[in-house]
Amino acid sequence: MIMSNELILSRNWSRAYSWTMASALEAGTYKTAADALRSGRPPGELLDEVKRSGLRGRGGAGFPTGMKWGFLPKDNPKPRYLVINADESEPGTFKDRAILEKDPHMLLEGCILASYAIGAHACYIYVRGEFWHQQRILMQAIADAYRQGFLGDRCFGTDFKLDITVHSGAGAYICGEETALLTSLEGERGYPRLKPPFPATHGLFQCPTVVNNVETIANVPYIIGRGANAFAAFGKYEVNAEGRPVIDSRGTRLMCASGHVNRPGVSEIPLGIRLIDYINDYCDGVKDGKKLKAVIPGGSSCPILTAQEAEQVEMTYESMARFGTMFGSGGLVVLDEDTNMVWALHNLLRFYSHESCGQCTPCREGTDWLYKILGRMLVGKGTESDLAEILDIADNMEGKTICALAAAATMPTRSYIQKFREEFVAHFTKGGVPTDSRGRYRVPATVRQ
Amino acid sequence: MTLQFSNETKATFDWLVSRYPEKKAALLPTLWLAQKEFGGWLSPEALSYCARLLDLPPSKAYSVASFYTMYNLQPVGRYKLEVCRTLSCAMAGAFDIIEHLEQKLGIPCGETTPDGKFTLATQECLASCGTGPVMQINGEYYEENLSAARVDEILARLP
Ligand SMILES: Cc1cc2nc3c(=O)[nH]c(=O)nc-3n(C[C@H](O)[C@H](O)[C@H](O)COP(=O)(O)O)c2cc1C
Numbered sequence A: 001m002i003m004s005n006e007l008i009l010s011r012n013w014s015r016a017y018s019w020t021m022a023s024a025l026e027a028g029t030y031k032t033a034a035d036a037l038r039s040g041r042p043p044g045e046l047l048d049e050v051k052r053s054g055l056r057g058r059g060g061a062g063f064p065t066g067m068k069w070g071f072l073p074k075d076n077p078k079p080r081y082l083v084i085n086a087d088e089s090e091p092g093t094f095k096d097r098a099i100l101e102k103d104p105h106m107l108l109e110g111c112i113l114a115s116y117a118i119g120a121h122a123c124y125i126y127v128r129g130e131f132w133h134q135q136r137i138l139m140q141a142i143a144d145a146y147r148q149g150f151l152g153d154r155c156f157g158t159d160f161k162l163d164i165t166v167h168s169g170a171g172a173y174i175c176g177e178e179t180a181l182l183t184s185l186e187g188e189r190g191y192p193r194l195k196p197p198f199p200a201t202h203g204l205f206q207c208p209t210v211v212n213n214v215e216t217i218a219n220v221p222y223i224i225g226r227g228a229n230a231f232a233a234f235g236k237y238e239v240n241a242e243g244r245p246v247i248d249s250r251g252t253r254l255m256c257a258s259g260h261v262n263r264p265g266v267s268e269i270p271l272g273i274r275l276i277d278y279i280n281d282y283c284d285g286v287k288d289g290k291k292l293k294a295v296i297p298g299g300s301s302c303p304i305l306t307a308q309e310a311e312q313v314e315m316t317y318e319s320m321a322r323f324g325t326m327f328g329s330g331g332l333v334v335l336d337e338d339t340n341m342v343w344a345l346h347n348l349l350r351f352y353s354h355e356s357c358g359q360c361t362p363c364r365e366g367t368d369w370l371y372k373i374l375g376r377m378l379v380g381k382g383t384e385s386d387l388a389e390i391l392d393i394a395d396n397m398e399g400k401t402i403c404a405l406a407a408a409a410t411m412p413t414r415s416y417i418q419k420f421r422e423e424f425v426a427h428f429t430k431g432g433v434p435t436d437s438r439g440r441y442r443v444p445a446t447v448r449q
Numbered sequence B: 001m002t003l004q005f006s007n008e009t010k011a012t013f014d015w016l017v018s019r020y021p022e023k024k025a026a027l028l029p030t031l032w033l034a035q036k037e038f039g040g041w042l043s044p045e046a047l048s049y050c051a052r053l054l055d056l057p058p059s060k061a062y063s064v065a066s067f068y069t070m071y072n073l074q075p076v077g078r079y080k081l082e083v084c085r086t087l088s089c090a091m092a093g094a095f096d097i098i099e100h101l102e103q104k105l106g107i108p109c110g111e112t113t114p115d116g117k118f119t120l121a122t123q124e125c126l127a128s129c130g131t132g133p134v135m136q137i138n139g140e141y142y143e144e145n146l147s148a149a150r151v152d153e154i155l156a157r158l159p
């Protein structure tokens, strides 16, 4: 039973007990890995196939996956590691959770193929601590894979050895940042590390390491099994007169819709469709027939789009960039006409000031100042100079810190203020009481300064 | 009295250590084991015990544990209620749930009821944004159509 939106990643989700080994075997999962390993396919061939597919990272930055694997040094005698980022904590994002719950075996097959391609014999899956239920499902899946002989000293009866271990986080957004994740895996406080050196050369335990998102790796069995072209048949790819790609957004993505939509949830979309079509066709439009005000396209760290921009933007990495934003983690939040933007930004800045790891002064202090200024604005006590102050603080944070959390806070901040400036001004000129027609945006005592 | 893992937990610990090339990497998982085994929180003794198992100074265990919000460095109630307060949930009415709980339990977020039954806390995005507002009780998700009335029902069923 193939439904139209069961493309690559979600194609097994409607099976009964889709998370079990029995269901996975029936669906043909692990066949691709078994074939590749048993026939002794050269690992370089797998790497080339992933390169040709155009797969880009689904964790946030959209970095080409094959290229990332290719950065591992060829002459380094140290062991290599594959680390899967299942920290999923970017506000608005809940797609990796769907893979862990509904098809953990697709992820595991991806881990086997990716490890084989890069020559890793140990793979760690770093799962956020709150996902203990999902961790149980994944651990069961791993135990079953060992029992079947798919993992261990002789994967599929070959000489290839692979151990996969689930490592639980313990509640820290910053551990989603790849270097913080590695530090955390090593048993330390989750502090990001300065790059370079990059994980490709100095990753886990200072060994060559690839860090990839859950969704990224879950695509790999399809790419290896059916070929790069089959994968690239989904999505959008266009070249210019010189043959250079101008749009390179191949494959599908799991999008997570939340906020003011009639049908929130995870759906798999082919890249390249219009964002507004996604909202209308996949999410049944804006909730309660309200008008659209703004869209956060890919998690809270992405600059916001106005309704007008949302009408034009396509779901490709390039179109998002043209509108000054990013695809990010695929966490799309829809805001309707009644949403108070000062309130929304205040909420997000509380998140970033809470989650800053505190290593860099500009980020530790800056996120806190931004949050405090927004708190003042929210209760109608802001001033015109506060707006200038916010931009000045943002200037002093961006590019001056170890990791991108600082920019993840300032980029959306700039966009809210730039695109909804009148609303921010109205808050202090009209003493704006933060409330909407449904009384939702009053400031609860718990968040008042 | 000195703390010690049960034989079963000790076996899990030994297995965990075998999964990493460096012993220290097992610190987070070991803290999880200790929190579960020693009453839902990490006392100074529990932290020292974990550190000793891994040949680390006790200060290391404390330093690491205090970085992560899910390690409780103080005793918590029998039920830890955590409500997500980040944007999508907040838009869906999370603060109504939080205020309702504060009134119902008579404690502000971050505290435990005098009878030791409930600890109330807020959380950041729990990756349930599509089904918010969401609450976790001892780590278990309660996420479909959470309302004040639904919260009352859920709490009433807890022994
Ligand atoms: C503050 C911050 C938080 C991040 N959180 C996550 C996360 O929760 N999950 C994730 O996969 N990537 C996250 N990333 C991106 C990772 O650093 C990294 O780029 C990604 O895991 C690489 O995998 P990919 O190439 O497959 O996308 C985060 C980055 C930053 C700067």
Ligand code: SF4
Binding pocket: A174, A191, A192, A355, A356, A357, A358, A359, A360, A361, A363, A364, A401, A402, A403, A404, A405, A406
């Ligand atoms: S930018 Fe912020 S989160 Fe990143 S390392 Fe510096 S203080 Fe920590």
Ligand code: FES
Binding pocket: A091, A092, A093, B084, B085, B086, B087, B088, B089, B090, B124, B125, B126, B127, B128, B129, B130, B132, B134
């Ligand atoms: S915002 Fe509450 S779960 Fe994501």
